[in-house]
Amino acid sequence: MGKTTDFRYNTGATKVPWAAVGENYNAEDLMAVIRFLMQGEGKEYEDAIEAVWKQVQKLDAVATPPGKLSLAKNVEAAEAASNEYLKTDSSTFVTNATAGFEIAYKYANLKEGDEVIVPAITFVATMAYPLSIGCKLVFADVDPRTLNMDPADVAKKITPKTKMIVPVHLAGYPVDMDPIMELAKKHDIVVLEDAAHAFGAMYKGKMIGTIGDFASFSFHEVKNITSFGEGGIVTTTIPGYDGELKRARFLGLDFTCPIKDWLYNITPIQGKYGPFVASNNSSTTEIQGLGLARQIARNEKIIAERRAAAEYLNRRLAVCDAIIPCKLDDADIKPTYHMYLLQIDPAKAGGTIQQLKKKLEEKGVTNIPHFGPLYRFNVVHTILGIDPDEVAKTCPVCEEVFYKRFTHLPLYGLDEEQLIYMADAILESVAEMQAGK
Ligand SMILES: Cc1ncc(COP(=O)(O)O)c(C=O)c1O
16 A cells, blocks of 8 residues: 555455445546536537447446545556656645645744745745744845846845745746755755746756755646646655655545554654644545646646747747847756746836736737735735835835736647737737837
8 A cells, every 4th residue: 555545445355345435426427527628519529429428338337436536546646757757756746736835834833923935926825824824924026037036135034033935936937946045054944945837847957846845836727737627746855754745635644554443543743843733634636646647747748838939939029129038948947938928128118017918918918917026915915914015115126027027928728820929919019119109
């Protein structure tokens, strides 16, 4: 039995088994899934569905159910695929990246008043847990090229109360990790990488997921790969901590420990400074495991397609000196190209990114209101009791880039025509701004 398997329902061959699954699925259910995953309409589609149904219903008579729907061999297979890909042995498949963050935050035994340094620009999931337990969030200003946490500003904002640094590899472009790890080592700080966008990214020859104390990846449906809509992998570099991650995923249950007196073992999880209670169940399903392993197998191909789209945009936009090219692979980094980082020089573009975004929207090029200055989110300034304008003064680059210089654009799932249209729309919009329109 693997480390992941939930032994509670594994009663094996017996006269009265304890069924792992309350109710099984049948051929009709499977057809509903096929119809959901492969949608269509019209006669050709319905004919194809009818042909499939004729075959699928034969399974009812001959097939046996999987027996186990959660935390079993397919979850383990996805973890093994992730381990091999990331070159780690700690991949733990959880319900989402946020669940992975929570385990890492708990490892640091965070308590009220502790300080956590987060980048000024990210998604709220990055810091929801420390905010919820009364920690002080400290906002590091960002690097104007990548919008990632600027290590020089992190250095300035470390205090004796700093317990964690949380770099975010925004849009899959790796953070400059060496100086961050040096600072963390020097001040004995736990590093959690928000790698939600960065499955497959590399920094100086190392896979993201093998650098900080923890990294958590997202497989939510809008990420590069998904496990049927939701999912996450959390990894650690803390020696021997893999088993704690697996137990922390599910309320501290120890699946590797033999059961004595019909009482299974639930123990606290080992944190940096003392034990903590794993208060969440972030177990994943076998179907998710199946889906994730298959998508991990094609991750490199997906990244290559995204890179090709980013290269195309860079080539097309190079004619306009008001547009700053998006960073591509170089000797130090390999991004996942989760999104295209469009940046402009407002002085040359004749306006700000906010104006450009509006023009793009009018032309039908989607923007996602997603990442912004964290301290301007209502939940953050209300709970922390801070004045966002005062914090803004400590993050001048963030203010400049967010309001004047950058936006994220999609890179995947676009056909050639859409990619060409997007490049044209950007160039036309900048030209209009330059002409004062
Ligand atoms: C930067 C960032 N961090 C964290 C998350 C949270 O990921 P999940 O939805 O898997 O919890 C997201 C998701 O959109 C994200 O964009």
